[in-house]
Amino acid sequence: xxxxxxxxxxxxxxxxxxxxxxxVILIALGVLILITVKGWWPYLWHDWITSVDHKRIxxxxxxLGVLMLIRGFADAIMMRTQQAIAIxxxxxxxPEHYNQIFTAHGTIMILFGAMPLVxxxxxxxxxxxxxxxxxxxxxFNSVGFWLTASGALLVNVSLFVGExxxxxxxxxxxxxxxxxxxxxxxxxxxxxxxxxxxxxLITGINIVTTVLKMRCRGMSYLRMPVFCWTAxxxxxxxxxxxxxxxxxxxxxxxxxxxxxxxxxxxxGGNPMMFVNLVWAWGHPEVYILVLPAFxxxxxxxxxxxxxxxxxxxxxxxxxxxICIVSLMVWLHHFFTMGAGAAVNTFFGISSSIIAVGTGVxxxxxxxxxxxxxxxxxxPMLWSMGFLFTFTxxxxxxxxxxxxPADFMTHNSMFLxxxxxxxxxxxxxxxxxxxxxxxFPKAFGFRLHEGWGKAAxxxxxxxxxxxxxxxxxxxxxxxxxxxxxxxxxxWAPWLYVSVxxxxxxILGVIAQVVQLVVSIRDREKLRDVTGDPWDGRSLxxxxxxxxxxxxxxxxxxxxxxxxxxxxxLRAVETQQLAExxxxxxxxxxxxSPVGIFTAFFTSVFGFAMIWYIWWLAGVALVxxxxxxxxxxxxDVHEYEVPAEEVARVDRARRAAREALLDRLSRQxxxx
Amino acid sequence: MAGxxxxxxxARAWRGLILGFLSxxxxxxxxxxxxxxxxxGQGNAIILIDATLIMLAIVIPxxxxxxxxxxxxxxxxxxxxxxxxxxxxxxxxxxxxSIPVLTIMFIGGLIWIGxxxxxxxxxxxxxxxxxxxxxxxxxWKWLFIYPQQGIATVNQVVVPAGTPVRFSITSASVFNxxxxxxxxxxxxxxxxxxxxxxxxxxxxEEIWGISAQFSGDGFSDMQFQVRSVPAADFxxxxxxxxGSGPRLDEAAYAGLLQQTHRVSPATFGAIDPExxxxxxTQKIAPGPGPEPEGPGHAGREVSTGGKD
Numbered sequence: 001x002x003x004x005x006x007x008x009x010x011x012x013x014x015x016x017x018x019x020x021x022x023x024v025i026l027i028a029l030g031v032l033i034l035i036t037v038k039g040w041w042p043y044l045w046h047d048w049i050t051s052v053d054h055k056r057i058x059x060x061x062x063x064l065g066v067l068m069l070i071r072g073f074a075d076a077i078m079m080r081t082q083q084a085i086a087i088x089x090x091x092x093x094x095p096e097h098y099n100q101i102f103t104a105h106g107t108i109m110i111l112f113g114a115m116p117l118v119x120x121x122x123x124x125x126x127x128x129x130x131x132x133x134x135x136x137x138x139x140f141n142s143v144g145f146w147l148t149a150s151g152a153l154l155v156n157v158s159l160f161v162g163e164x165x166x167x168x169x170x171x172x173x174x175x176x177x178x179x180x181x182x183x184x185x186x187x188x189x190x191x192x193x194x195x196x197x198x199x200x201l202i203t204g205i206n207i208v209t210t211v212l213k214m215r216c217r218g219m220s221y222l223r224m225p226v227f228c229w230t231a232x233x234x235x236x237x238x239x240x241x242x243x244x245x246x247x248x249x250x251x252x253x254x255x256x257x258x259x260x261x262x263x264x265x266x267x268g269g270n271p272m273m274f275v276n277l278v279w280a281w282g283h284p285e286v287y288i289l290v291l292p293a294f295x296x297x298x299x300x301x302x303x304x305x306x307x308x309x310x311x312x313x314x315x316x317x318x319x320x321x322i323c324i325v326s327l328m329v330w331l332h333h334f335f336t337m338g339a340g341a342a343v344n345t346f347f348g349i350s351s352s353i354i355a356v357g358t359g360v361x362x363x364x365x366x367x368x369x370x371x372x373x374x375x376x377x378x379p380m381l382w383s384m385g386f387l388f389t390f391t392x393x394x395x396x397x398x399x400x401x402x403x404p405a406d407f408m409t410h411n412s413m414f415l416x417x418x419x420x421x422x423x424x425x426x427x428x429x430x431x432x433x434x435x436x437x438x439f440p441k442a443f444g445f446r447l448h449e450g451w452g453k454a455a456x457x458x459x460x461x462x463x464x465x466x467x468x469x470x471x472x473x474x475x476x477x478x479x480x481x482x483x484x485x486x487x488x489x490w491a492p493w494l495y496v497s498v499x500x501x502x503x504x505i506l507g508v509i510a511q512v513v514q515l516v517v518s519i520r521d522r523e524k525l526r527d528v529t530g531d532p533w534d535g536r537s538l539x540x541x542x543x544x545x546x547x548x549x550x551x552x553x554x555x556x557x558x559x560x561x562x563x564x565x566x567x568l569r570a571v572e573t574q575q576l577a578e579x580x581x582x583x584x585x586x587x588x589x590x591s592p593v594g595i596f597t598a599f600f601t602s603v604f605g606f607a608m609i610w611y612i613w614w615l616a617g618v619a620l621v622x623x624x625x626x627x628x629x630x631x632x633x634d635v636h637e638y639e640v641p642a643e644e645v646a647r648v649d650r651a652r653r654a655a656r657e658a659l660l661d662r663l664s665r666q667x668x669x670x
Numbered sequence: 671m672a673g674x675x676x677x678x679x680x681a682r683a684w685r686g687l688i689l690g691f692l693s694x695x696x697x698x699x700x701x702x703x704x705x706x707x708x709x710x711g712q713g714n715a716i717i718l719i720d721a722t723l724i725m726l727a728i729v730i731p732x733x734x735x736x737x738x739x740x741x742x743x744x745x746x747x748x749x750x751x752x753x754x755x756x757x758x759x760x761x762x763x764x765x766x767x768s769i770p771v772l773t774i775m776f777i778g779g780l781i782w783i784g785x786x787x788x789x790x791x792x793x794x795x796x797x798x799x800x801x802x803x804x805x806x807x808x809x810w811k812w813l814f815i816y817p818q819q820g821i822a823t824v825n826q827v828v829v830p831a832g833t834p835v836r837f838s839i840t841s842a843s844v845f846n847x848x849x850x851x852x853x854x855x856x857x858x859x860x861x862x863x864x865x866x867x868x869x870x871x872x873x874x875e876e877i878w879g880i881s882a883q884f885s886g887d888g889f890s891d892m893q894f895q896v897r898s899v900p901a902a903d904f905x906x907x908x909x910x911x912x913g914s915g916p917r918l919d920e921a922a923y924a925g926l927l928q929q930t931h932r933v934s935p936a937t938f939g940a941i942d943p944e945x946x947x948x949x950x951t952q953k954i955a956p957g958p959g960p961e962p963e964g965p966g967h968a969g970r971e972v973s974t975g976g977k978d
Contacts, residue, residue, distance in 0.1 A: 095887040168884050174861060175844040175886060180809075180959040265861045265956045271845065272860065305743070308757040314767070336847055336882075337858045338865040341789040348781035352774050359728075359770030366736045367762055371753030373745040387736050395725045398774075402781050404788040405718040407855035408703040408711070411847060411882045476702040477851030479882040483890045487878075 003611030004184065009162045014097065016078075021160030050590040052138035053548050057145050058124025059442055062435070064149055065117030069428075071156070072113050073508065075105035080466070080501045084494045086484035098483040099166035100185065104155065106169025107189060110285070111196060112152040114423065117431045118292045119148070119203050122231040124438065126207055128539035128546060129225045131216030131555040131562065136209035138588045139630065144202030146598030151196025154605050158188040162609070165189040168481065170278050171252065173263035173271040178256050184609050190253050191605035197246050204238030207231055216538075218557030222316070225537040225561075226309055229316050230295030233323035237284045237291075240327065245281035248274060272337065279330035287326040289423065291319060293430030294361055297383050300433050301365045303533050304380040305372030308561055311364040318364075322357040325350060335403045336410045344403040351401035355394055362391060377533070378452035382433035385460045389425030396471070397422060414474020417467045424463055432459070432511075440527040444545040448521065451514030458507030466500030469493035529659040530652065536564040543652040549587055549640060552649035553580040570660050576653060582646040586637045593630045597623050703851045707877065707898070708870040709794060710854030717784045721777055728773050790855045790867040794834035798901075800868065801830060804946040805839040807846035807859035807881065808926050809957050810888025811933040815918070815946055819908040822918045824926070826895040826935035827879070830904035834870045840950040842927060843957035844886065850879035850896050858883060864950050871898030888931040895935060915939040920954065927957045 011017045035041060048056055078093060078101050085091045093101065123141065127134055135141050158164040165185040167176045176186045211232040215224070252274065254260040261269040302309040309315060331339065331347040365387065374380065396418040399405050409415055432455070440446045473493045478485075485494070518525055530543040541563045542550055559565045570576055600623035607616035704719075706712040743750045786792075793800065804815040815822045829835045839848050841859040849856035853869040859881075871877075881892035899907065916922055918938035923945060948954045 095890070099884075099887065166887075172845055174956070175884075179956075180844055180886065182960065265843075266952060270862075272863070306745075306752070307754055310757050311763055311766070312757065314763055334858070336856050337860065338790055338867075340791065341786040344789075345782050345785040348785060349774075349778045352777050352781065356767070356770040356774055359773075360766050362732065362736075363762075363766035363769070366732075366739050367759075367766070368757075369736075369739045369743055371751065371756045372743050373750075373752055374740055374743050375745045376740075384736070384740060388733055391729055391733055391736075395722070395729050398725060398777060399718060399721055402717060402721050402777065402784060404714045404784040404855070405721060407788070407790065407857075408714045408718065408851070410856060411884075475704055477849075477880070479849070479880055481884040481889065486891070486893055 001612075003607070003613070005161075005610040005612065009184075009610075010160060011163075016093070016097065017159050024156070024159070046590060049595050050142070050592045052134070052142045052588050052590055052594075054123050054127050054135045054138065054141060055442065055546060055548075055550075057141055058120045058122075061116045061120030061123060061145055061148070064145075064152060065113050065115070065120060065431075068108050068113040068116065068152055070508070072105050072109040073504075075101045075108070077501055077505070079105065080494075080498050083482065083485060084491075084498045087488055087491045087494070088486065089484065091484055093483070095483045096163075096166060099481075100164045102481055103165045103167060103169055103171075103185075103189070104158075107165075107193070108152075108155060109423075110169065110289070111193060112148070112155060114289050114427050114431075115196075115200060116148055116152075118234070118289055118427065119145075119200065121227075121296065121431075121434055121438075122207050122235070122292055123203065124442065125539060126210055126228055126231050127214070128441070128542065128550060129228050129537050130211065130214060130219055131538045131551060131557060132210070132214045133550050133554075133585070134588065135206050136214055137206050139591045139593060140202055141206050142591065142594030143597055144199040144206065144594075146594040147199030147202070147601060148196045149199075150598040150602040150605070151192040151194075151199065153602055154188060154192035154195070154609075157606065158185070158192075162188065170282060172278075173252065173255070173269075173274050174265045176252060176256075177264055179265070186252075186256065187609040190249050190256070191608055194246060194249055194253075195601050195605055197242050197249075200238055201242045201246075204235040204242065207235040208239060211235075216551075216554050216557060218555075219562070222313070223557055223560050223562065225295075226298040226312065226315050226319070227292070227295030227537075229319050230291040230293075230298075233319050234288045234291040237288045237323060237326065241281045241284045241288075244277060245285075248277040248281065251277075275334055275337070276330070279333045280327075283330040283333065284326045286419075286423070287322060290426045291322065293427045294319070296430040296434040296437075297365065297386060298361075298368075299537065300379045300383045300437055301368045303437075303535055304375045304377060304383075305369045306375075306534065307368055307372040308536070308564075309364070310367040310370070311360075312560065314360060315364055318357040318360045322354055325354050325357070329354065329401075332401050332406070334410075335406045348401050348403050348406075352398045355398050358390075358394055362387065377436075378447070378449060378456060379433040379437040379533075381453060381456045382429045382436070385456065386425055386429040386433070389429065389460075389463065390422060393418060393421030393425050409474055411479050412474035413470040413478045413480060416480050417470035417474060420463075420467050420470075424467075429459075432456070437533065438539070440532045440544045441530075441539055441542070442545055443522075444527060445518065445522040445525040446527055446532055447518045448514050448525065451510055451517055455507050455510035455514055458503055458510055462500050462503030462505075462507050464500070465503055466497050469496040469500070529655050531563075531567075531659060536561045538562045541566060543648075543655060547648050549585050549645070549648075552582060552585075552645045552652070567663075570656075571663055574660070574664060576656055576660065579650075579653065582642045582649065584642045585640040585645055587640055589635055589638050591630065591633075593626050597626045600626065705852060706854065707852040707875060708854060708872050710788065710869050711852055712854075713784075713788045714854050717780060717788070721780055724773065724776055724780070728769060788855065790857050790865075792868060793836070794868050794870050796834045796870070798833045800834040800836040803827065803829070803835055803837050805837050805848055805859065806946065806949055807839070807841040807843070807848070807885070807892075809843045809886060809929040809959070810881075810892050810931060811926070812848075812879075812881075812892065812894045813842075813918075813926060815941055816908065817941070817943060817946070819912060820941055820943075821908055821911045822938040822941050823911075824936040824938075825893075825933055826897065828897045828899060828904060828907055829871055830901040831871050831874045831898045833901060833904075834868055837867050837869065838946070839865045839867065840946070841956075842949055842954075843959070845883050846885045846892065847882035848879070849882040850877065852877045853879075853896070856882050861956055862950070862952050871896075874899050874903075886929075888929065891932045911937045911939055913939045918942060918945060920945070920948075923949075923954065929957070929960060 082091045082093045162184040171186050251262040261267040263269050263271045263274040329351040332351040335344050527544040531540040600619045604616050604619035704715050706715050806813040811825050814827045839859045841861045846859040847856045857865045857867040877896045879894050879896050915937050917940040919942045
């Protein structure tokens with residue numbers, strides 16, 4: 001009836017997961033009770049959970065991402081403290097627990113932390129920047145988000161029902177085969193990643209279609225903001241490589257569930273095939289993350305320098321160059337398999353060639369600042385921190401692409417330091433710059449400047465204090481994933497690294513305080529103009545927060561930097577464009593299909609993990625039935641009356657008049 | 671600067687200086703990869719340093735430029751001129767593409783030459799013929815078979831200083847990576863496959879090796895002793911072991927296949943010469959993994975955490 005599941009699946013004898021689960025469940029219960037008592041359910045259900053508004057979905061993606069970043073960070077704290085304590089000692093985490101922690105840390109940070117954040121930004125921004133009202137497939141979009149959330153849920157359930165994988169975030173066979181890892185950990189990994197992978201693919205298809213087919217009038221490809229270009233490149237990669245991941249994991253699933261032999265030791269299986277296939281996804285995956293991050297920095301550098309992005313076309317070229325070359329470098333993750341000099345030479349050179357595209361971008365950002373009026377507000381601080389950190393990360397990345405150097409540093413702490421250097425310095429810094437930058441567009445008020453700067457400095461200094469020692473440890477020969485350390489000479493560096501984690505904790509606290517303080521002072525921080533940073537692209541043409549239909553009248557773009565052009569014209573003529581004739585707007589109806597599908601896929605995943613076959617069957621049919629019901633819907637759009645549109649837009653115009661007044665008096669514009 | 675590309679006396683002096691400096695800087699680096707004990711480690715370390723220097727030559731000015739520009743054009747500086755429309759310059763574009771392209775061409779050359787010169791399969795130039803050592807990674811220990819000497823060891827490997835050693839490596843269970851940081855290149859130990867690495871220790875010293883690919887609960891203790899001894903001592907050592915202690919045959923090997931933690935070094939006085947091939951071709955079945963799951967575990971595996 002319950003497959004492998006029994007009460008002993010709950011780790012009663014292990015205090016750490018038990019107490020954590022307890023606290024998490026208590027917090028979740030508390031939130032649910034609060035929502036019920038305050039009567040927020042109808043609002044949450046109609047305006048968020050069943051929403052198909054790309055902005056709401058974007059915000060929910062970011063919320064999920066931030067929550068998972070915190071979960072992943074908790075794992076990181078445990079790993080760093082364990083290694084600092086377990087020098088010639090067992091430490092406080094036994095291997096079977098420690099191995100789950102580093103596996104969960106990697107899986108969560110990449111797939112459930114960074115990915116949702118990046119997808120969230122793409123969802124929120126792409127339609128706004130392209131001057132359209134939603135993504136190409138709004139309901140599909142909601143399904144994509146909820147499937148990602150379903151995967152995240154399964155990973156977190158593994159904390160208190162059963163266990164998570166103990167194989168590393170990419171479960172290399174034969175270690176991940178049932179012979180060597182018989183428990184449910186790898187199955188949790190497989191189903192969580194499969195379900196969220198489908199969600200990611202859906203969003204990828206959605207954004208690609210939106211960019212290719214949904215731009216407003218006059219928004220030709222070469223007038224799109226660079227963020228849209230990077231979103232397009234990133235989503236093209238998603239569409240190209242996520243199916244590879246799905247197929248690879250499906251093969252491993254067949255091995256584990258039905259005794260197939262794709263990657264087993266025996267009967268003709270070849271584990272090296274898994275390694276090749278998984279990195280054919282895994283390397284493009286890091287560019288899926290970092291390309292939109294480059295897009296965010298491009299917007300920030302340009303806006304806060306008061307100048308157009310330098311070398312726009314060369315930025316676009318570099319983006320597409322990286323997009324294509326990133327598909328041809330996967331073997332650098334295992335030079336040490338002994339492929340031979342010719343193969344290693346090819347992949348070494350192709351890997352380092354990517355640095356050309358990145359290098360060009362770095363110079364273009366520098367020249368964007370050249371001749372500008374650079375304002376060092378919080379998003380700009382993150383961007384400068386990125387410029388420094390990412391350049392060093394790029395240097396060590398090219399080092400790892402040199403096969404003879406990689407033969408010494410592969411899998412070492414040097415490697416760990418490198419990829420944190422580029423992923424934190426690139427993606428995470430971009431995410432915080434972006435959160436700061438677009439927060440007013442989403443919620444109507446800015447975040448507190450002082451606490452934002454404090455968070456930046458803690459994160460920046462904390463990052464270097466944590467990871468610089470790991471570079472040294474790598475050079476001292478320390479490999480990654482050690483549960484305890486047998487070489488006492490490494491101790492000082494491990495201690496320094498823990499101190500760095502302490503500084504990072506302060507950064508996280510500052511970030512949380514910033515949010516709380518900003519919500520408290522929201523009236524003082526309110527953005528009444530809709531254009532708090534003197535922006536240049538179309539999202540700043542909308543009021544803050546942007547109305548659900550984005551634009552009352554579809555914009556007509558007449559050049560690069562669409563909104564900047566409109567603003568200049570208004571300042572020159574000293575008046576806004578004439579009031580348009582408002583027409584009713586058709587908007588898609590909200591739909592619960594996403595949350596219901598995700599509910600059933602979560603049940604399906606859980607049932608598959610625990611071999612509860614009947615439940616898996618029922619849940620799969622139910623999840624599929626959602627789509628069938630949705631396909632037969634009668635009403636899929638509703639009309640916003642012209643008066644409502646006019647009311648919202650006249651308020652916006654009034655605010656703009658005030659802004660125009662202020663700009664003209666200041667003479668701020670050139 | 672690119673010591674590998676320009677083989678002159680000044681380059682060599684530079685290299686020595688840098689190596690020395692870095693060694694000093696990492697004074698406590700007993701066992702580090704920048705403190706190589708043999709030609710392979712030396713070659714790798716030199717390439718690592720050369721590539722770093724080539725890139726630093728670009729990266730340092732770039733970072734300085736970034737901060738100088740940001741500081742010079744900050745909004746509070748009234749002296750800086752404001753060029754609100756300056757967003758394209760063919761000359762600047764040409765330069766910003768050329769700098770990374772040229773750097774990567776330089777690094778590309780380093781990659782090309784280095785990959786061939788330091789290919790792990792490539793025999794090392796030497797007057798003496800290489801010593802053959804067969805390596806099997808097991809859960810969670812290393813087995814070293816000396817076919818020429820007819821002996822085998824567990825978790826310790828003794829090599830003659832100044833003589834190249836050809837390691838042939840396979841795995842009896844999951845992936846591992848055979849890595850002696852001070853000797854140089856690591857290489858994967860893969861089940862059903864034989865990989866090779868040629869290494870050499872130049873002087874007598876006691877160092878250590880590890881597995882550099884996570885392989886399960888006992889991974890942290892897959893450390894092994896590496897002793898390089900004068901060539902004459904090596905013969906004495908091998909002769910001392912030969913004939914004493916147990917014989918490594920299929921029965922003894924079956925014991926090694928079981929999962930064990932923190933295995934102390936051991937020796938075998940005789941070997942079955944076909945054993946390594948039988949392991950690599952999986953005529954002998956790979957390690958059985960953990961004990962079969964008890965009904966009480968309900969999907970959670972509990973290991974002894976190295977306490978056995």
